[in-house]
Amino acid sequence: MANYKSVGFEHVRITGGFWKKRQEINRDVTADAVYRRFQDTGRFAALACAWREGMPDRPHYFWDSDVAKWIEGAAYILEAGRDEELERRCDEAIADITAHQDETGYFNSYFLSVAPDARFTDREKHELYCAGHLIEAAVAYAHATDKDALLRAMIRYADYIYRVFYIERSAAFDAGGHPEIELALVRLYDATGERKYLELARHFLDQRGRSGRDGPIAPFANMRYDQSHRPLLEQETPEGHAVRALYIYSAMADIASRMDDPAYFQAASRLFEHIVARRMYITGATGSTHIGEAFTVDYHLPNRTAYAETCASIALALFARRMMETRADAVYADTVERVMYNGALAGVSLDGASFFYENPLEIDPAFADVNASTEEKQHMPIMQRKAVFDCSCCPPNIVRFIASIAQSFYTVSEADGTVFVHQYAQSTADLGIGRLTQETDYPADGRITLRIEGGIRRVALRIPLWCRTFTLSVPYKMTDDYVYMDVPESGEIVLDIPMEVQLIEANAAVQNNAWRVAVMRGPVVYCAEGIDNGEKLRSLSLVAGAAFTQEPCELFGLPVLRTRGLRRTGPMGLYARYHREYEEAEITLIPYYAFANRGESEMNVWLHILPSPI
């Protein structure tokens, strides 16, 4: 295990192209939409801790985390440029938090108003989770604005948590039901240099699955649900609630890099590899079932009933980003890229105003309500993004994820100062020792011109795993899918990755994808929608070897793909003798992230393929 230091996104300015547009929408539409929804639902008002029985908008125990994630996202937006109104909204919320923090340093709007006597008694009530998000928001907001009121308040809170959970052990539990405090404490350590926060983070990791008193979280039968079924270092497979799992694995990676701990590194590596090799959708989404929002078993990746929560995709990127700090293997940055363009981005509409919580890989409106006779419905994902959900973790997570998308662009090797370029986007980075500019229209186009100035002597560029061939303007050496090179005199390096359309197949154990392929263009997964292709998408078939044409599309930001395929014309009746009749069909594919932006429609990522023309 080596150490690679991430370059904070605040040192990177995205100056054009795909992510510029997404960041503008995120700033101008999404952040505002989420704010207004949180206002309307009482989430900001709750911060005053004035709710009492009988009043409307009873706070929920995870509301603080929603607000905190929004403040964190707002802070990231403010990093790129001041915005008085946005800052005022943050300051108001922060004023309420700091005003109502109690003398111990504790702050939780739910417990302070709804259940004042129940502090730290129920490990499922998300107290440490909310605390973690508030701490992250505090660090982010202080960095962006130099206003440290929230940071000072949250340091007090962290100190209180340190006392209660580490010194006194006076809480009723040892490890919170929903991880997050661990990540936040590492971050507070990074921001303050105060090692006790790192030790507390590690303490929480060490306690998990070892505590004699932490019990299962109803209605879940065992402690897999929150990754407490055994000590983290002994966990072999990703289990339970996907977001919780990926948050705690992220913290394991943090401890590995911050404490140079090979045991946590090995455990985190093992879990990461298991996910990407057996339990991840091609979109980077995870969580194969809505029951417990959880990982299931190897290769069980149903498309229509995929849970694939937006937050789980983002969480996998958080985990992968952290693994990038432990090892120079492109699988981590590749996974971030997979999430960026697919599983996470699908969570928000193209206009930035509505959201998916679940992101299925197949939608069939005909079967949306498969049981009209019962109250207990078969759970099916919704088919249209919504402005808000009761459980609104995903929208503010989108805000902070997109605003900080550049967080995974660069790392610097602590051993030799090599600058690793993980992601490609039109941007300028100030790396302290020098400046690195990318000129590219990636992923619309695969040509990237790097201009390097200052003291940067050596760079490593990621060759995406999906890439079959590439050209590079300077001599290089390739290891673990990074090409290493000395910076030439001119400071210019040109990498050209052809943006091919590729057909991807799944392992045979993913039985629902047998005889089917997904179409990718570069890092972007494509899908077919009924609106373009007519009904019964599974009747369509691609034909191996058929060419794809690409057609620019303003709405989607990336080209629409078209190819000649076949449509199986079934019998009129329910069952009939098999006949070999097919009709030619033009098949139109759009980026997966853009599905469900033109009304309710069938959608399918995994399309049938015939190995040869018939």
Add this chain to the structure above:
Amino acid sequence: MANYKSVGFEHVRITGGFWKKRQEINRDVTADAVYRRFQDTGRFAALACAWREGMPDRPHYFWDSDVAKWIEGAAYILEAGRDEELERRCDEAIADITAHQDETGYFNSYFLSVAPDARFTDREKHELYCAGHLIEAAVAYAHATDKDALLRAMIRYADYIYRVFYIERSAAFDAGGHPEIELALVRLYDATGERKYLELARHFLDQRGRSGRDGPIAPFANMRYDQSHRPLLEQETPEGHAVRALYIYSAMADIASRMDDPAYFQAASRLFEHIVARRMYITGATGSTHIGEAFTVDYHLPNRTAYAETCASIALALFARRMMETRADAVYADTVERVMYNGALAGVSLDGASFFYENPLEIDPAFADVNASTEEKQHMPIMQRKAVFDCSCCPPNIVRFIASIAQSFYTVSEADGTVFVHQYAQSTADLGIGRLTQETDYPADGRITLRIEGGIRRVALRIPLWCRTFTLSVPYKMTDDYVYMDVPESGEIVLDIPMEVQLIEANAAVQNNAWRVAVMRGPVVYCAEGIDNGEKLRSLSLVAGAAFTQEPCELFGLPVLRTRGLRRTGPMGLYARYHREYEEAEITLIPYYAFANRGESEMNVWLHILPSPI
């Protein structure tokens, strides 16, 4: 609508072949196994109505129906030959029932012992359902043994029900939650000629969906669950609990034929057609979801999570048998045949000792437990037949269904005396006006020699809908898939139906079967099992046009099929570029009804097919 009178199975003796063997196993193993399980679980003891709070084996409110179905099945077995032990078992149970019937005629072991004050207060508590099965058992047992103690008792009970529900209307509801009394009353009318029972049956049908006081059955949100959402005559689509639906539709067909009622005929026809055209598995099973054990929406026929209850298959045969009495269209007898060889027969093991309640069309043991972290598991069918279930409706239903399998063999046109031959099996039938003998090894072989003696002048033979060509030894006229002919001087008619292997495809709206076919040999659906074909059955593909070989198999009773197909070899990793590599694979298929008789294994009915070799 014409009228066709069923020839009772007691006039038909199966003398060899497929069903002889199944009837022997049914008599020697299944009837005994079900009896012993019902003894062990207290179902027979409950008839003494002596259970009181604190005692073991608390009766369940459907237990009487289990026992009654078993007595009915035993009676059918006794029709074919006396059996002292079997008769003793029945007599003992009957003695308990008659001894504890109360002075009103009421008998229900649950209400008389567990809830004596709650009689006829809760429409979901299966009282009329149990009464119906007891009435059917009584009619059957009296016919088989000439002992009429139970019949007399059940006539008293029926008279009491007539008084309570028709004259006084003093029960707390108008239509029972689980249909069955309606069928039973028609049967009692047939047996006694007493028209009031027919009128009461019709009354129950007329009440359903019209009652102002019958409410929904918890936890089901609306009255579709028990077909009470609107008057039966206005119901357009099959809805709710499949067994309940098919029982009530059967009664509608009974009223149509017994009362020559075109409105009930139209409504029953419409529902029947809707089922076979849109909501029936290829096995004749129905019920696409375990939630409410219910019909869902058109073309929603998932294979792996099929509910496909054995009782629902049997119930569809009951419905189809009754439709055969209203119209000479082969779709009804074809549906009975589909159920006989597939959906119903799969419900019992080859050795007759264990049972499936659910009959999925695809099994993947790798995904049997898709959620280890939660108590609320995703419902998945079991993979091995069991000796008994708590809800044990299916095993005794199997006993009575197999023992009376010949009930659907013949009808006689009331208009012109034409004898309709619906099913083919080695057998002799005494039709009153003459005798009809079938010499055949159907369905092992498709040649049937009919020998006709006595006054039978005209016959009509069903040409199965799956049959493409046939030869017949005498001149005929074909209408609605029956061939009509005069009986020749010789009395001998030879029908030859080639037992071809056929590939069947589903309507394109059944999206999960797209690019897949089911293999049938005559009326028998085949499947692939992992034990013969290796793992990952969805990786296999049939190739259109490839020949099948047939190999006799003692265990299954019908040949095993083999063909040359292909196996898709997926990538090692989870996702990889599509490659066109395949290996040749011999594919072995066995009759669907025989699956899961050789240990836990993958199973699949719908197999991928390539339209041409590659």
